Amino acid sequence: MKRFILTGTPGSGKTSVLRALADRGYDVVDEAATAVITQAQERGEAEPWSQASFIDEVVGLQRQRQTRASSTATGIQVYDRSPICTHALSVYLQRPILAALSLELNRIAHEQIYERQVFFVRNLGFCEPTAARRISFKDSLDFERIHEESYRNFGYELVDIPAGKLIDRVDMVENSISRFVLRTPSGGENGAHLRSQGTSEDQHSQE
Template sequence: MRRYVLTGTPGAGKTSILRRLGGLGHEVVEEAATSVIAQAQARGEEQPWTQASFIDEIVALQRQRQLAATGPVQVFDRSPVCTHALATYSGWPVSPALTAELERITSERIYERQVLFVRNLGFCEPTAARRISFQESLAFEKIHEESYRAFGYELIDVSAGELAHRVAAVHSAISGPTP
């Protein structure tokens, strides 16, 4: 089983790439933070990312989704290393749950050591779950890079550009050249 992480700054186009990869037959696993935010906002919490439990909720959902994935090649929109980057960016302590999950994914070699790093597109469009300026997203992108390198991952750049070219680059990296 090969598990790849697709990461990068908010608004870089990861979800669009992930959807196309799903259409090519790859098992894709959606980002947990967006789901945690959407569920909380549906309950009336306007800014769930300000809650102390936010990081641990993301960690729990990431683990649940990772354990549920069964395909021979899986592509994850973010990983616990991204959650580490989020905690760092937000100035929150790394919780015991996040520490335990980082230790698990490291010791069990859950994810491939090559991480597909989707580069920013030169802008960041706000959404209900993404309330970050482009300048802030660039700082967040740098923290993501630092976090992945600190945990021993190799970053494979997915350059800004046309969606089809980005999808082809990721598809090639995870399964060989496009037929």
């Protein structure tokens, strides 16, 4: 099983890339944070990300979706975000790295859940707000930087997907997946260099 992560700042067009990959036959796993926000807003919570339980809820849904998808699929999967994104979100929201997230970060490193190469969808030069995405373009650039730092700090290799036409971005991801799958044997080096959550001192140094 090869599990690739697709990430980027809000409004980057990441979800459009994911949907296009699904149309091409790829097994994709949707973003957890958006689902948590949408469900909470349907219950009448205007800003669920301000709740103390928000990060834990995202972590729980991410793990549930990853383990469920992995139990039924074979071959290649593309994930819309990962627990590394949740780490970046915690840093952005100035939240401490709590036990649930720390344990999940350790698990995905120890079990080498995701491929080391991560597709980083770059910003489009603007950010359109939605009910679940209330962030200015300026703040989205800060969020993009924090995401990049989190992934690099945990030992992942970023594959830039620059702004451009959707079909070109999708082709770039698909061609890169083909290259990575061909060059990396099963059980190969991907994940071998990934770092676990580490000590609490390491955690605070990243916030």
